[in-house]
Amino acid sequence: MTGGIEEEMHLLRSRATELSLREDWKEYINLYTHLISLCDHQHSPSSDAKLHKTLCLALSNRAEARSRLRDLSGALEDCDRVLEIDPTHLKAIICKGKILLDLDLYTQASGCFQQAFVNQGTGNAEALRRLLGRCRRLEAQSRTGALDISDWLLNGFGGNPPELAEYVGPVEVRRSANGGRGLFATKSVEAGTPLVITKAIVLGRGILPETAGGPGENARMVMWKDFVDKILDATEKCSRTLYLIYTLSAGDEEGGPGIPVMGLFSPGAAKESFILENREPDVDRILKVLDVNCLTEEAFSAKVLGKNSGYCGVGLWILPSFVNHSCSPNARRLHIGDRVVVHASRDVKAGEEITFAYFDVFSPLSKRREMSKRWKFHCHCERCRFEEKVLSAQELREMEMVLESGSDMGGVSSRLEEGMRRWMVKGREKGFLRASFWTAYYGVYESEKLMRKWGRQIPAEAVVAESVSEAVGGDERVLKVLLGRLKKKGGIGGSAVGGLEMDKAMRLGRGTYGKVAKKQGMRALFELALASNAH
Numbered sequence: 001m002t003g004g005i006e007e008e009m010h011l012l013r014s015r016a017t018e019l020s021l022r023e024d025w026k027e028y029i030n031l032y033t034h035l036i037s038l039c040d041h042q043h044s045p046s047s048d049a050k051l052h053k054t055l056c057l058a059l060s061n062r063a064e065a066r067s068r069l070r071d072l073s074g075a076l077e078d079c080d081r082v083l084e085i086d087p088t089h090l091k092a093i094i095c096k097g098k099i100l101l102d103l104d105l106y107t108q109a110s111g112c113f114q115q116a117f118v119n120q121g122t123g124n125a126e127a128l129r130r131l132l133g134r135c136r137r138l139e140a141q142s143r144t145g146a147l148d149i150s151d152w153l154l155n156g157f158g159g160n161p162p163e164l165a166e167y168v169g170p171v172e173v174r175r176s177a178n179g180g181r182g183l184f185a186t187k188s189v190e191a192g193t194p195l196v197i198t199k200a201i202v203l204g205r206g207i208l209p210e211t212a213g214g215p216g217e218n219a220r221m222v223m224w225k226d227f228v229d230k231i232l233d234a235t236e237k238c239s240r241t242l243y244l245i246y247t248l249s250a251g252d253e254e255g256g257p258g259i260p261v262m263g264l265f266s267p268g269a270a271k272e273s274f275i276l277e278n279r280e281p282d283v284d285r286i287l288k289v290l291d292v293n294c295l296t297e298e299a300f301s302a303k304v305l306g307k308n309s310g311y312c313g314v315g316l317w318i319l320p321s322f323v324n325h326s327c328s329p330n331a332r333r334l335h336i337g338d339r340v341v342v343h344a345s346r347d348v349k350a351g352e353e354i355t356f357a358y359f360d361v362f363s364p365l366s367k368r369r370e371m372s373k374r375w376k377f378h379c380h381c382e383r384c385r386f387e388e389k390v391l392s393a394q395e396l397r398e399m400e401m402v403l404e405s406g407s408d409m410g411g412v413s414s415r416l417e418e419g420m421r422r423w424m425v426k427g428r429e430k431g432f433l434r435a436s437f438w439t440a441y442y443g444v445y446e447s448e449k450l451m452r453k454w455g456r457q458i459p460a461e462a463v464v465a466e467s468v469s470e471a472v473g474g475d476e477r478v479l480k481v482l483l484g485r486l487k488k489k490g491g492i493g494g495s496a497v498g499g500l501e502m503d504k505a506m507r508l509g510r511g512t513y514g515k516v517a518k519k520q521g522m523r524a525l526f527e528l529a530l531a532s533n534a535h
């Protein structure tokens, strides 16, 4: 290496230090790219130890900066190049391990940290031990999907949300009866069982002012634009991301979109599975995919834990994007950090389609029709088909109108009960109709005056709550009713809680939030449900 070049490299490195202090990672990467090309253009780099050292350091520094800017494939390439030159390069091994951990490749990440542990001098041992522990824990969780967020819950969501592993449970994408594709259970599971745990491709979040229109709407638009920019950036940087986005419906596929192989959704899928003829992202198609598949975190069938008030989040999660809507869903979503946990909200049989609610299903058919229209589909679920049949009864339409006016909740719920006897509605179908008129029942249970007047003409709150949850799965509003009853009996907080009713509440709690905590943590969730304004 000549003196002039050496001096230039020295200057570049000092400039890089300044940029890193300012956290100007883009410029930092440009600068190291220049330094790397200077090294590459030297004659016979293999013979110059000093040049080797400079090149390896430049590549590993660029790798760290690239990984900060979420260019994980670029960062991984840099690490691999260093390790080809010097397989024992500690900084590159650790950086590679962290990238693999970020990519949910826990076993491979663990391999790197173990190697680093062997190669390290002094000083890194404690940090490496912690990284190895994280890999082991996540690796175990990714095999079973079992999670326990009790500590975080009992700590009032203090600190960072618990780290969750990527998990693909007993599910498979198949052709759905509605024409497109859907996600199906491959084995029977009970309420609360996690089905999919996955990280968002990109998550857009903001605390929005609570005014309708005006600044709130503007803030929402800014958040959406930022979210779309991040998605486009991610598709440019990573062919896997682009490929996976292309597996999703853009809403206009002729002859229906194809069925992807499940292996694609596992973090360990081979690079070769994601080769595209045209690497240039098709922006129009990506925007359509976002339109059809983005989920908001504050949906009725979802719960965000650890959120601030006024908080709003939108994201794209690949495998959950195959889940269709149903008005009698059997799954729900729980948002923890940037991961979504899709879990069974009631018992699900092998072969059953997994569905969650895209909109509030505690509303009558006409309202649901309006909402599904906004989603650009006509729902043909079991509940809609049943209600369409009975709705031909003029009487039911009249009741919908009274419900809408909010004037005679007792009259509506008792008329519905009496109507169901005449129409010989039985079992689950009772739950369908009670869910449609839930606000009427709730209005009565909440008012002592209405209870005195109508209480004897409608079933007890526990009976209605149970039949609704059997029909439409776990839901915070139903849980709240059951818990309110338990609380009146002094049954939630105490340790001597037991009995059938508490078992039912626990079961409904698992259907609502998933199996995420032990009894004590579940009680903390119950307090949240009771304090919520869900009704």
Ligand SMILES: C[S@@+](CC[C@H](N)C(=O)[O-])C[C@H]1O[C@@H](n2cnc3c(N)ncnc32)[C@H](O)[C@@H]1O
Residues within 6 Å of the ligand: 176, 178, 180, 181, 182, 248, 249, 251, 257, 292, 293, 321, 322, 323, 324, 325, 326, 375, 376, 377, 378, 379, 380, 381
């Ligand atoms: C997030 S995607 C769900 C997966 C999609 N079916 C596919 O093939 O990729 C949402 C789209 O699926 C369709 N869809 C979802 N639920 C439906 C339902 N209950 N009835 C009819 N179409 C539905 C609608 O076209 C909707 O825009």
